[in-house]
């Protein structure tokens with residue numbers, strides 16, 4: 303292979319769950335702009351319609367389907383359909399996820415982080431816990447399983463899971479279920495990476511810090527909050543979906559062929575500690 307082909311994903315078939323917004327949309331654009339043919343799966347029908355049209359109008363080879371990752375049968379069928387339409391499956395991004403709102407503290411920054419009763423453990427409902435695990439952990443399992451079913455016979459593939467800095471660092475504003483789901487997804491990634499390595503399938507995770515997306519009702523879009531959070535980030539700015547794209551392209555392409563079982567934190571240095 304020529305060195306200039308290291309990051310070439312032209313003609314690849316890809317699937318991105320939660321692909322119509324935020325980080326997933328950034329992943330979709332990174333792959334499609336570099337010649338991959340991408341199927342976006344997302345529970346938000348309006349976003350699927352709008353983003354599919356916008357990207358196709360821009361000349362990118364994408365298709366969209368409304369899908370809830372908690373419906374594992376529908377997920378399997380959507381994978382079959384994507385492979386039928388694009389003829390191959392090279393890259394799968396298990397990215398769909400939710401932030402269920404208030405953990406046990408009510409603010410993201412500051413020394414005064416008031417405790418909030420609804421996020422306290424004694425008040426944490428089964429419904430809330432189960433919903434987060436169902437989407438952020440069980441949805442990842444079902445997505446990666448569907449990927450393996452297609453990739454294993456071909457002895458080739460790239461699986462990328464969006465975990466979070468929360469897999470290793472507790473964020474009290476989000477709460478226990480999210481921490482547990484992301485830590486679970488990170489270790490699931492390692493287990494599957496070990497299992498699939500012999501089949502030339504790499505499995506890695508991208509663990510974002512604080513990114514401006516629509517998650518949690520779009521709270522990160524508030525400029526005042528961005529400014530406040532940026533103060534705690536060593537690079538003095540929050541992240542945007544574009545910041546993920548280079549890493550995603552690396553993990554999807556031949557260039558990362560010998561990298562597997564790794565969770566790469568991308569956070570402007572936030573997890574390193576406090577600088578100034």
Ligand SMILES: NC(=O)c1ccc[n+]([C@@H]2O[C@H](COP(=O)([O-])OP(=O)(O)OC[C@H]3O[C@@H](n4cnc5c(N)ncnc54)[C@H](O)[C@@H]3O)[C@@H](O)[C@H]2O)c1
Pocket residue numbers: 319320321322323324325326343344345346349369370371372397398399400401437441464465466467468509510511512513514515516517518
């Ligand atoms: N934004 C951050 O700061 C941040 C940090 C760390 C990790 N993450 C992770 O990044 C991933 C993407 O989140 P984002 O921040 O881009 O949020 P986002 O809300 O902008 O995008 C997530 C997309 O997933 C979709 N989705 C939600 N539930 C779904 C389901 N059941 N089935 C299919 N699609 C579903 C949503 O409709 C949405 O379009 C998530 O796994 C999230 O936990 C985000």
